[in-house]
Amino acid sequence: xxxxxxxxxxxxxxxxxxxxxxxxxxxxxxxxxxxxxxxxxxxxxxxxxxxxxxxxxxxxxxxxx
Amino acid sequence: xxxxxxxxxxxxxxxxxxxxxxxxxxxxxxxxxxxxxxxxxxxxxxxxxxxxxxxxxxxxxxxxxxxxxxxxxxxxxxxxxxxxxxxxxxxxxxxxxxxxxxxxxxxxxxxxxxxxxxxxxxxxxxxxxxxxxxxxxxxxxxxxxxxxxxxxxxxxxxxxxxxxxxxxxxxxxxxxxxxxxxxxxxxxxxxxxxxxxxxxxxxxxxxxxxxxxxxxxxxxxxxxxxxxxxxxxxxxxxxxxxxxxxxxxxxxxxxxxxxxxxxxxxxxxxxxxxxxxxxxxxxxxxxxxxxxxxxxxxxxxxxxxxxxxxxxxxxxxxxxxxxxxxxxxxxxxxxxxxxxxxxxxxxxxxxxxxxxxxxxxxxxxxxxxxxxxxxxxxxxxxxxxxxxxxxxxxxxxxxxxxxxxxxxxx
Ligand code: HEM
Ligand code: SF4
Numbered sequence: 149x150x151x152x153x154x155x156x157x158x159x160x161x162x163x164x165x166x167x168x169x170x171x172x173x174x175x176x177x178x179x180x181x182x183x184x185x186x187x188x189x190x191x192x193x194x195x196x197x198x199x200x201x202x203x204x205x206x207x208x209x210x211x212x213x
Numbered sequence: 214x215x216x217x218x219x220x221x222x223x224x225x226x227x228x229x230x231x232x233x234x235x236x237x238x239x240x241x242x243x244x245x246x247x248x249x250x251x252x253x254x255x256x257x258x259x260x261x262x263x264x265x266x267x268x269x270x271x272x273x274x275x276x277x278x279x280x281x282x283x284x285x286x287x288x289x290x291x292x293x294x295x296x297x298x299x300x301x302x303x304x305x306x307x308x309x310x311x312x313x314x315x316x317x318x319x320x321x322x323x324x325x326x327x328x329x330x331x332x333x334x335x336x337x338x339x340x341x342x343x344x345x346x347x348x349x350x351x352x353x354x355x356x357x358x359x360x361x362x363x364x365x366x367x368x369x370x371x372x373x374x375x376x377x378x379x380x381x382x383x384x385x386x387x388x389x390x391x392x393x394x395x396x397x398x399x400x401x402x403x404x405x406x407x408x409x410x411x412x413x414x415x416x417x418x419x420x421x422x423x424x425x426x427x428x429x430x431x432x433x434x435x436x437x438x439x440x441x442x443x444x445x446x447x448x449x450x451x452x453x454x455x456x457x458x459x460x461x462x463x464x465x466x467x468x469x470x471x472x473x474x475x476x477x478x479x480x481x482x483x484x485x486x487x488x489x490x491x492x493x494x495x496x497x498x499x500x501x502x503x504x505x506x507x508x509x510x511x512x513x514x515x516x517x518x519x520x521x522x523x524x525x526x527x528x529x530x531x532x533x534x535x536x537x538x539x540x541x542x543x544x545x546x547x548x549x550x551x552x553x554x555x556x557x558x559x560x561x562x563x564x565x566x567x568x569x570x571x572x573x574x575x576x577x578x579x580x581x582x583x584x585x586x587x588x589x590x591x592x593x594x595x596x597x598x599x600x601x602x603x604x605x606x607x608x609x610x611x612x613x614x615x616x617x618x619x620x621x622x623x
Binding site: 159160161162163165166167169174176177178179180198201202204205206 | 278279320323324327328329330331332333560561565566567568569571572573575576
């Protein structure tokens with residue numbers, strides 16, 4: 149599983165960071181989503197899917213490999 | 214799904230909106246009936262007389278709010294206005310910051326302030342919020358049994374937090390608090406409310422003028438510096454944004470402190486779970502946000518393009534009320550939706566909206582609510598209502614749901 153984050157679409161609500169702070173962060177200078185891991189370990193899979201569905205802007209997607 | 218035109222009802226048969234509640238803790242019963250139909254229905258707004266589509270199912274509400282073809286412009290001809298304004302008044306409405314803007318203008322303004330509301334930034338504010346909550350509870354206890362939770366805790370906490378956030382100097386706190394109280398008190402006349410709003414607007418302009426000189430390291434100071442750096446600084450625009458932050462973050466949070474406290478007191482088995490395990494605070498807060506979804510119709514829009522929603526064709530120009538309350542009680546997403554369950558994972562609620570306008574202050578609101586509930590029930594373990602919950606004055610006809618007054622004892 150690979151995560152894609154579209155930094156032009158993100159509105160910085162932080163839902164992803166709240167869901168899995170090991171995978172998602174917000175840039176200090178712009179508050180926009182920042183991936184700490186593009187290919188997170190399997191233990192993060194559920195949380196990442198939850199974050200994708202909670203993201204209000206459609207900035208996050210998952211590319212199955 | 215086949216697309217169909219909704220049957221054209223004569224105007225006097227179109228259901229009136231807002232719909233009535235029968236229980237202060239449940240959404241209007243009509244919401245679930247509409248939800249069963251799984252399609253948008255037309256409603257008639259009682260105050261403005263306008264007709265709009267009411268959307269109630271979770272996926273349809275999210276679909277509409279995430280759609281690029283909807284507008285938040287309050288001055289559009291069919292926008293589902295909750296108040297009755299004449300066309301002249303609508304034309305003269307001050308251009309709102311952020312919440313009434315559409316992309317790309319909206320995106321530019323939102324990006325200027327995101328950094329001030331990140332998860333990390335709000336975490337840093339927690340110790341100050343804790344102090345503010347502790348001071349408010351000292352004040353409640355000093356006022357003695359029978360004191361009003363709203364006056365001593367619910368309203369002052371978010372007001373002080375916003376002072377802190379915006380960098381309102383300590384010496385001005387009383388002036389600021391008095392105006393915000395006049396703005397929200399049900400005892401104020403419309404004229405008094407309007408005057409308080411204007412005075413706060415003028416106050417922010419003065420505050421910005423002062424901060425322009427030494428650009429302090431607080432939110433407004435930083436926004437002045439950033440705006441000057443890229444040549445976009447506009448004092449009046451920033452004052453309007455400051456005022457929006459005050460309005461958007463004050464009454465909402467206050468009402469949630471009151472409603473959440475009452476709901477927990479009325480559900481002692483849920484309160485006992487929370488008291489036994491403070492690790493349940495985050496899910497408790499999400500569940501209370503979900504159950505009340507107090508800004509139900511803040512998520513109103515106008516369609517800019519034709520769109521199909523739940524098999525119905527919504528035409529360009531039609532008004533839309535994407536009900537955050539109905540969506541947050543969709544039984545397909547939240548089983549037994551009217552029951553309060555502090556262990557439920559409720560984060561898919563739409564209490565903060567959805568799409569590009571999703572609440573900017575949501576992480577701040579979460580922090581304030583967690584700290585307020587935790588501190589209140591820890592420091593006042595014997596807290597109870599001084600009047601039965603069903604006799605409290607609920608804000609049944611207000612834009613944001615809440616309670617006017619909550620007398621408590623301990
Ligand atoms: C429990 C408390 C709160 C609730 C239920 C709430 C609810 C909402 C909702 C539903 C929206 C979306 C409106 C729309 O779609 O047009 C919104 C937007 C907004 N909220 Fe909150 N809010 C709360 C607290 C706060 C706080 C504490 C602040 C900041 C100090 C804040 C600032 C804003 C702003 C600036 C917007 C507009 C965002 C935009 O248009 O991009 N809110 N809020
Ligand atoms: S949840 Fe979506 S919009 Fe919010 S910060 Fe993460 S990517 Fe951005």
